[in-house]
Amino acid sequence: MATYNLKINDKDYSVEAEPTMPLLWVIRDIVGLTGTKFGCGIAQCGACTVHFNGNPIRSCSFPVSAAANQPITTIEGISGNNDHPVQQAWSEEQVPQCGYCQSGQIMSAVALLDKKETPTDEDINRSMQGNICRCGTYPRIRKAIHRASRIMNDNASKN
């Protein structure tokens, strides 16, 4: 057991955990943020996606010992009021069905749009293929990413 200082959604947490404990379980069971989900445990499904230093990682396969002192963002931290353009677009397109994979989908989509404000379908394929949706919301995910991009571009031109 060791103590790790984690910076999650701009808050500081000091946690005691085994060095090999995946960040996913630290976030869910020690810090208590359950928006990030467990799907497979082997980085195949993307349900556990969080941002680490602004980059999407699969927290189920990321040991807590590697996560210290760098900014981590979870689904709870991408907006204060459900008003991130991706969340807005997700709602407008009615993307989620069961919703379980959607935190991971949104985190991957946010990371894509942070890097590329107007992604192509190819960009979407590349960035989103690590996120499985068993309910099959892929067509709506694609539409919502394009929609979020338009919202972000509109917001940018307004400012």
Place this chain on the structure above:
Amino acid sequence: MKAMKVNRRDFMKLSGMSGTVLALGYYFPSIAQGATVVNLENANVSGTLLNDFIYITSQGKITLVNHRPEMGQGVYQSMPMLLAEELEVDMDQVEIMQSEGDDGKYGHQLVGGSGSVRKSWEPLRKMGAAAREMLIQAAAQEWGVAPSSCYAKNGEVYNASNTKSLGYGSLVEAASKLEAPEEVKLKSKKDFKVLGTPQARQDIVLKTNGVAEFGLDIKVPGMLVASVERSPVFVGKVKSFDDTEALKVPGVKSVMKTKMPVFSSTTEGVAVVADTYWAALQGRKKLKVEWDDEAYADVSNETIFKKFKEESSKDGLVVHEQGDFGTAYESTDKKVEAIYECPFQAHAPMEPMNIVVSVTEGACELWGPIQAPNWMRGALAGALEIPKDKVTINVSFLGGGFGRRAFNDYTLEAAAISKEVGAPVKVIWTREDDTRQGPFRPASLSSLKGGLNDKGELLAFENKAVHQEMGHQWPGADKTKADDLEGAVNPYEVPNVTRRSVPQELHIPVMWWRSVYASTNGFANEAFMDELAQEADKDPIDFRLELLKNEPRYTAVLNKVKEKSGWKKDSKKGYGVAIVESFGSICAQAAILGRDSKGSLVIEKYVAVIDCGMIVNPDTIKAQIEGSIVMGLTAAMKSEITFKNGRAVEQNFDRFKMLRIHECPEIEVHIMDNEEAPGGVGEPGLPPTAPALVNAVFDESGKRIRKLPFDLNKV
């Protein structure tokens, strides 16, 4: 009028309300038996539960209850929409609350068999209408006019002869003193304001910000967590286990043998119980378990399908018969025969199996993602030998169900663990547990025979399905009856038809998987119809239309899919069609294939048409069809559970492959508009997907695919 009391938990749920509440209960099968006044400002509130679908406070706040588990199919919104339409309120005026599992209060609560709208269509509308009539009556009394000169709209009652109106909130106290009407008049479709409109689902916002609570997220005070090492061959026994190392893991509290009832068998295991999931999992990894599991070591995919093939020459059980297939077939000019094979499938919901159960002296409480609250409650009461009303069922959001979460195995296993440790226990399955323990969608070998005359008319048709019958797995099951009825019988007008089932027995547990036997029956039937059309030298749609000329609903759906897909207009593309009726609805799909720049086959588009009668939320229907197609394509091209040494080979998404976004085609959905009785929507979109695909592959390449899954890139 009953005086009903509110218990602490429901009071907390209702605590956003104050003042007088008009609460309307539902006692299956009749409509509301009386309104109930609960004055929540009275501090002496305690006791039994409110059993209501509609709550209206004196401030006019309206809360509608969704009584069925929400697993993505949209009941969270569509059940309240059924109430709201007749209640004459806008969905924007409404808050939604999830009910607990209690069939005494809420009637039938199962989600499965695509039945929620079909079963609730009338009862919930009657509930809403009854409340509306009581509110109108209350307003009429206040104005001293006849109720017939009043009408309700947007949460207010209006006096038709002047501009006066009264909000529901101001009427609720008076309304609660009235007798609920025995007969109510329901609106006709042309007057619908809510039903048939695409309403935004209230649970969707919660699913975009991490707030929605799934089973895996539930925490109850004093809860321990368990991870169970179960027999990989399902029926294997625990010979012995060594928990010395497991018990040394910090956080691990105890280790014990477990039993999970699976139909007529028991799956044994060893549970590690700890204060956190991670500790339980680390403890489980350190277990040494000796299994007695040699019994089915020689069972493999090869042996299974070899046996199925041999068995296909048997007569089997008759599911449906018309005319005399044997004689007619012999006399036909053109005979076509084909064998179709479908593998076992796992449900693979994104949320792995999990449940929280707390067994105390004479009582039991459950929290989690379940599809069958009523069955679960009865099963727990039976297993624990306690009265049903001592079992409390709390239903969370489900991270997918697809039939898997309707089964009782995992909840009974968890209850036994909780009873032994004397604390609430959450059992979490790893993805490996979830994938390989089943129960599975049964594998199927279908033997099809068709006889045509020289005009290409279909005179004789036989479908013989060789697979496990789910119902035969129960103790004392009647094995003389076939169970695999979904999608078994075609609507085609063929004078001589025989549909048979040759039941097989394997140690592998099988159960409902989205669209159940329609997923395998539908594939075989519709792939074969295409082969018959080829033999008859007719276009696949024309061939089917001729056989459906006395079925106007099928004809309309097939013509619509022909029109909307631009059927065979582009000579460079491959087009395939399939039409299947299941769960009360008719769905046709056209798959359109092309080649990419590297020459590989790609699925460009799916066009789907569904006739599901009168509808609740068209956007939800489209979403369900889109999702069914993705799941159907996954089963057609990517995923299968294979067996070796009596156990499932695939354990996680590395080998049990899912369709991903880059492989998902464009999907277009059309909903037929009519006034037929509502049909199901959750499952009917899946059966046509695989046959439409293989039929399109044939159109494009001349190659027939008869075994799933197949690799599109290899065509």
